[in-house]
Amino acid sequence: MTYNFDAVIDRTETHSMKWDPTSLKEQFNAEDLLPLWVADMDFKAPQPVIDALTQRATHGIYGYTHRTEAYHQAVTGWMKRRHDWDISQEWVLFTPGIVPAINFLIQSLCRPGDGIIVQPPVYYPFFTAIKNNGCHLVLNPLVYDKNQYLMNFNDLKRKAEDPRNTLLLLCSPHNPVGRVWNREELTELGKICTENNVTIVSDEIHSDLVFEGFKHTPLASISNDFSNNCISCTAPSKTFNLAGLQTSNLIISNPEIRRKVTRTIEQHHLGLSNCFGTVGLIAAYTHGEPWLEQLLDYLKKNVETLEHFLKERLPEIKLIKPEGTYLAWLDCHSIESDPIALERVMQKKAQLALDEGYIFGEEGHGFERINFACPKSILEKALKAMEKAFHGK
Ligand SMILES: Cc1ncc(COP(=O)(O)O)c(C=O)c1O
Structure with a gap:
């Protein structure tokens, strides 16, 4: 099927945050x-997503939703096919969006007063999540050099060595500067953080949107040490334009971290999926x-x-x-x-x-x-x- 991306579609009557x-x-x-x-x-x-959602909508009963084997297979299959990343079903934790997830992660893994490292210019809800949870913003600005953005590893090392700084929020690929961090850069960052016990939250929501000549590497896929020290944030929302379905997944191989995060999600009772989000994710990851x-x-x-x-x-x-x-x-x-x-x-x-x-x-x-x-x-x-x-x- 050929899609027509030139079509101008009126969104003003759809409660669209962007257009209303x-x-x-x-x-x-x-x-x-x-x-x-x-x-x-x-x-x-x-179209397969639209068809699946239409079928679900016409069913007419919108009760509580269970994530079945099909959901988990869709997620693990996508990571394997698109990112050559083998993950276990039990590593996958549902969250109703990545921004809520980042807040849950800070609540689960940090104490108020901890320092959290970010690399500005960066997606601004990182700043609010840190401040709203009583933590300190620690800046490791990107270096802007000849029309190109790079990480400042010397500065990162200094900040990671400070025991007050316990977490790093990585944006990979990076919003807003559009970098797709390469394997060498991610390895350098991963080493610095892992050697200094700084846990990495790798927000990979844009990971499927990468142009020819570049390749996204899930940070956690680089080594077992990194996987053990990393929470990967993934979703079909940016990839397939499903942000309104509020369906995302954390991938956490470390059982201790998973246990802590699960507890926070349960405290808020936010681990239940949305009936449309579940169907949308399965259709997108399977047929998209x-x-x-x-x-x-x-x-x-x-x-x-x-x-x-x-x-x-x-x-x-x-x-x-x-x-x-x-x-x-x-x-x-x-x-x-x-x-x-x-x-x-x-x-x-x-x-x-x-x-x-x-x-x-x-x-x-x-x-x-x-x-x-x-x-x-x-x-x-x-x-x-x-x-x-x-x-x-
Ligand atoms: C880096 C990044 N993380 C998270 C989000 C939003 O995630 P969600 O809508 O799942 O909360 C965005 C949206 O622009 C983003 O760019």
Whole structure:
């Protein structure tokens, strides 16, 4: 089956956080913005997922849901096929989303006052999860060098050696800078953390969205030592556009860590699945690959559109070319380095709802994050609006 990712589908009547005018008003104080912000896609899910959900919906009874063998086989089969990673069914813990999971993990593995290391600019709910659970934010900023982001291992080592710092939140692939960390980088990070008893939470929610020439490596798959010291956060939500089904899985081989996290999930009574999420995950992981291959092709072309447009018509804005994810990180320093002034131009003049770089940490000042998982026509409309706002064309 060939999918049409060019189709523009009206989402305004679907309670969409990205598109609903009242949501935009809440978030940006304006209703009439073109939204390319929060990380979901303006594409329909794979047809087998739509069919499975339709069948489940027409059944008409939406009672409590049990995760059967089919669910576990779908997860373990996906990890093996797509990431060459052998995992046991018992390592898989359901959570109703990765952000809740990160909070459960901090509650399970840290004490208030512990230091938690993050690598900004990074997905901002990491900051809130750390603060809301009474822990200290410990920054190990990425190094921005010649249009490329790298990890600062010397700084990481110093921070990992401090016994007050007990956990690291890794974003792999990295939102917002789009790096797909390679095996060598992950091995270096894994060694530093494991040697210093810093547990790694590896948020791999974007791991299926990787462009040709790059390869995602699950950190826990590198060695038994890493697996023993790592919690992997996975989900079909970004991959197949199922974020509203709130279905994700932690993969934890260490039985002691698993026991602690299970206890926290049970304390909140949040281990029960959603009846649609269960069916959606099984269909996506079992039958979604042809759709995903076409999606990756389409996203790659959108990156080319973005790159070409900026080079030709708005060269003051530099694209940090993503190796993975459907989020592009734009360096706008040479056009406007003040983050609030930049926000004003994007929202008031271009009428675009983007994620402002500064929400990802101080290192994001002067940057914008644009979600390019939309039909090409919408992306072009956004780029033209940006050009007009900055050049008055
Ligand atoms: C790195 C990362 N983790 C987690 C999430 C959200 O996960 P969930 O919707 O499952 O809570 C996102 C969404 O953008 C993300 O980029």
